[in-house]
Amino acid sequence: MNILGDIIVLLVNGLQQGAIYVLLAIGLSIILGTLRFVNFAHGALYVIGAYAGLLIAQEISVSNGKLADWGYQTIGLDLGFLPALVFVPVFVFVVGLAMERYVARPFYDRPDTDQILVTFGLAIVVQEALHALVGGRSYKLVIPPEALGVIPLSGPTDIPFTAVSLGLWRLWVIVITAILVLAVYAIVEYTDFGLVVKAGTRDPEMVRLLGIKITRPYIVMFGIGAALAGVAGVVGAPLSNINPEIGMSILVPAFLTVVIGGVGSIRGAVLGGTLIGMVQVALISLGSVSLLGITVNWTPWAQVGIYVLAVVVLLTRPQGLLGEEEVAA
Amino acid sequence: MSSDDKSVSRRSVLKQAGATGALGLAGLAGCSGDGGGNGDDEYPALGNYPIEGDTATFGFNVPLSGPYSSEGEDELRAYELAVKHLNNGGGWVDNWDDLSGDGVLDYEIDYVEGDTATDASTADESASRMIQRDDVIMFAGGSSSAVAIAQQGVAQRENVMFTCCLTHSNDTTGQDCVRYSFREMFNAYMTGQALTPVVTEEYGDDLSFYQLYADYSWGKTVEESIRKFFGEAGWEEVNSVATPLDTSDFSSYLSEAQSSGADVLFLNHYGLDGANSLNQAIDAGIDEDMEIVMPLYNRPMAEAASSAINGIYGTIAWDSQIDNEPSNSFTEFFGEEYDGRVPSGPAQLAYSGTLQYAAAVERAGTFYPPEVIRQLEGFEYDNIGMGEETMRACDHQAQRAIPVVRGLPESEQGDGQFFEIVDITSRDDVGYGCDEGPASQCELGEYGDE
Numbered sequence: 001m002n003i004l005g006d007i008i009v010l011l012v013n014g015l016q017q018g019a020i021y022v023l024l025a026i027g028l029s030i031i032l033g034t035l036r037f038v039n040f041a042h043g044a045l046y047v048i049g050a051y052a053g054l055l056i057a058q059e060i061s062v063s064n065g066k067l068a069d070w071g072y073q074t075i076g077l078d079l080g081f082l083p084a085l086v087f088v089p090v091f092v093f094v095v096g097l098a099m100e101r102y103v104a105r106p107f108y109d110r111p112d113t114d115q116i117l118v119t120f121g122l123a124i125v126v127q128e129a130l131h132a133l134v135g136g137r138s139y140k141l142v143i144p145p146e147a148l149g150v151i152p153l154s155g156p157t158d159i160p161f162t163a164v165s166l167g168l169w170r171l172w173v174i175v176i177t178a179i180l181v182l183a184v185y186a187i188v189e190y191t192d193f194g195l196v197v198k199a200g201t202r203d204p205e206m207v208r209l210l211g212i213k214i215t216r217p218y219i220v221m222f223g224i225g226a227a228l229a230g231v232a233g234v235v236g237a238p239l240s241n242i243n244p245e246i247g248m249s250i251l252v253p254a255f256l257t258v259v260i261g262g263v264g265s266i267r268g269a270v271l272g273g274t275l276i277g278m279v280q281v282a283l284i285s286l287g288s289v290s291l292l293g294i295t296v297n298w299t300p301w302a303q304v305g306i307y308v309l310a311v312v313v314l315l316t317r318p319q320g321l322l323g324e325e326e327v328a329a
Numbered sequence: 330m331s332s333d334d335k336s337v338s339r340r341s342v343l344k345q346a347g348a349t350g351a352l353g354l355a356g357l358a359g360c361s362g363d364g365g366g367n368g369d370d371e372y373p374a375l376g377n378y379p380i381e382g383d384t385a386t387f388g389f390n391v392p393l394s395g396p397y398s399s400e401g402e403d404e405l406r407a408y409e410l411a412v413k414h415l416n417n418g419g420g421w422v423d424n425w426d427d428l429s430g431d432g433v434l435d436y437e438i439d440y441v442e443g444d445t446a447t448d449a450s451t452a453d454e455s456a457s458r459m460i461q462r463d464d465v466i467m468f469a470g471g472s473s474s475a476v477a478i479a480q481q482g483v484a485q486r487e488n489v490m491f492t493c494c495l496t497h498s499n500d501t502t503g504q505d506c507v508r509y510s511f512r513e514m515f516n517a518y519m520t521g522q523a524l525t526p527v528v529t530e531e532y533g534d535d536l537s538f539y540q541l542y543a544d545y546s547w548g549k550t551v552e553e554s555i556r557k558f559f560g561e562a563g564w565e566e567v568n569s570v571a572t573p574l575d576t577s578d579f580s581s582y583l584s585e586a587q588s589s590g591a592d593v594l595f596l597n598h599y600g601l602d603g604a605n606s607l608n609q610a611i612d613a614g615i616d617e618d619m620e621i622v623m624p625l626y627n628r629p630m631a632e633a634a635s636s637a638i639n640g641i642y643g644t645i646a647w648d649s650q651i652d653n654e655p656s657n658s659f660t661e662f663f664g665e666e667y668d669g670r671v672p673s674g675p676a677q678l679a680y681s682g683t684l685q686y687a688a689a690v691e692r693a694g695t696f697y698p699p700e701v702i703r704q705l706e707g708f709e710y711d712n713i714g715m716g717e718e719t720m721r722a723c724d725h726q727a728q729r730a731i732p733v734v735r736g737l738p739e740s741e742q743g744d745g746q747f748f749e750i751v752d753i754t755s756r757d758d759v760g761y762g763c764d765e766g767p768a769s770q771c772e773l774g775e776y777g778d779e
Contacts, residue, residue, distance in 0.1 A: 013581060063670070064402050136398030138601050138633035140608065150614030165587065167612035170580070238612075240577040240605045241633045245394070249577060284581040287568070299570050300544070302581075 018277025027225030033264020049233025064135020096226020262323020503767025638736025671745025
């Protein structure tokens with residue numbers, strides 16, 4: 001029972017750490033899987049989602065940046081969290097469509113390096129534009145009052161992997177992530193639209209020969225991926241503060257999630273995100289462990305651990321844990 | 330204001346010595362300078378001395394991007410204000426006997442700005458560019474101790490003076506101290522000394538504590554200092570865990586701290602990291618099981634953490650609530666310049682540091698760095714709002730009072746006020762001898778005129 005209890009606590013902690021990575025990774029993964037497009041601006045969509053959520057949910061005071069220079073002291077609609085959660089995906093979906101049309105599409109047939117350069121550049125433009133407008137200060141998106149609270153996680157305190165309590169919002173992040181993941185999974189697996197997307201991923205030429213226009217489903221997939229990143233920004237913002245730089249720091253774990261889970265696989269993104277979260281939590285929780293007279297403190301290895309995980313996966317299963325092997329072109 | 334008679338007499342001796350030695354030295358150096366008199370042809374070329382033309386340029390190297398950027402923006406406001414007052418009078422310049430309000434030694438002051446991006450190597454490059462391309466005679470800035478220490482290295486190597494803004498690591502004036510840099514800000518060691526009596530009195534003796542610390546120079550020295558001083562006060566450390574700089578999710582670290590059974594949690598994080606770790610600790614309900622202490626607070630962190638700072642103890646560089654003439658006037662003229670904005674602690678450090686340097690130049694009668702350094706070493710002053718202070722000669726660390734504060738509830742925050750001042754710990758109750766603590770590891774290096 002103790003072992004089972006530990007596994008549950010580890011899983012919950014791993015899931016709450018990995019949930020945001022999962023939301024971002026699904027978008028990255030489907031864009032990479034369907035469109036073969038490497039989108040380094042995905043983190044920028046996360047930032048746009050976070051700021052859009054902040055401005056819909058709250059009224060914030062601006063003390064730095066151009067908006068303050070132009071005389072705006074407070075900005076924001078102050079509508080509350082739920083409207084933010086509803087409107088942000090729609091808004092970022094539209095931003096995603098615009099990004100697809102004007103940034104991604106001209107680069108579909110260009111090498112990966114060109115795609116990386118242009119999207120990385122776009123990410124910097126978004127970051128610096130936000131910096132110029134609202135300044136570098138950090139904002140906190142307040143947790144909705146219904147989700148305030150603490151859940152005690154019971155478990156023996158004398159052994160590793162034991163959390164004592166968890167903010168209620170973190171459980172909500174897991175729930176929202178789960179609902180969205182299931183929705184996207186259902187769209188891709190059980191609708192005609194999803195069938196076209198999946199077929200197009202396998203063999204675009206054959207799908208075109210069958211008389212199906214695959215451009216539109218692809219654009220919609222880009223939009224859905226963007227919208228998920230936007231949602232990730234809204235639900236992730238109450239966990240850590242919002243500033244223009246957060247998009248860059250979340251991009252790398254999101255890409256690692258895709259690498260570990262497998263490109264184009266929704267189930268892979270979920271598995272990858274959860275595994276990354278669990279490896280981090282496990283190493284931090286282990287602390288110092290003595291084995292054969294050698295004491296190793298595992299906590300500092302938490303960051304290294306996720307890269308080791310990626311290396312091991314790449315060496316043993318280059319297509320990712322649930323990725324499918326490339327169909328020969 | 331007070332001044333150092335010993336330094337003044339040394340200056341006149343050196344001026345005479347310089348006058349007699351200048352003829353020989355000028356030929357050797359091949360550059361006697363054309364800086365419009367003011368004694369600037371008395372010394373050999375060194376670093377960016379002598380200044381060419383009639384404008385002296387300062388370099389302000391602050392974080393305009395990265396986790397400490399909003400603090401950098403406030404520092405820059407204060408630097409710009411300092412330059413304005415040095416050139417045109419106003420602010421503290423009007424009350425400082427050493428300063429004229431008509432430039433410094435008849436040189437008009439100009440400045441260039443740089444972005445350290447809160448990164449040591451970027452700061453190093455930016456400082457080097459200022460020195461080599463812009464010919465700055467002095468550069469200044471913060472935040473982040475790793476960044477300040479990197480710039481101190483550049484200052485000593487290039488013989489161009491650096492004025493520290495916000496840097497709190499023991500190493501800045503300890504093992505990494507240099508002759509060409511001075512620090513007004515107190516350090517982690519002194520924070521430990523100031524916090525211990527206040528916090529142990531509030532929470533009790535014989536408690537156990539757990540530390541999370543930012544894994545770089547600053548975080549490590551705070552961690553060591555907390556262990557030392559709270560350990561000496563009878564508290565027992567359960568564990569101390571490093572967290573990588575720029576961590577955004579501390580939840581796993583925090584739940585480990587919570588399950589440790591310790592009574593008190595020290596969050597040795599600064600800036601955005603501090604706001605995140607504190608917010609997440611409160612969100613997870615840790616404050617219901619443990620007392621939390623943030624050894625070093627700052628404004629952006631308090632803004633971002635908002636309600637989470639309620640009742641939490643820490644130290645700050647300076648606060649506008651400190652009630653004395655220099656503090657009040659600084660708050661007033663800063664607000665007049667910037668639409669009623671209340672200055673932050675780093676802004677006070679930036680403004681005072683720039684004026685201290687300029688006053689030292691005036692007292693030395695030259696921008697020649699070794700003479701300016703000698704003016705600052707051992708200088709006593711009480712004109713920057715923190716009571717009587719000494720810029721100690723042995724390690725270039727200001728010996729000063731330290732404000733200990735407690736975070737206000739969100740309903741009482743606003744208008745730049747986030748803390749209640751609990752105690753201004755006198756400089757007599759903090760500090761350490763030149764042969765103890767961080768100072769025992771300090772070797773300042775050469776003046777450059779030996």
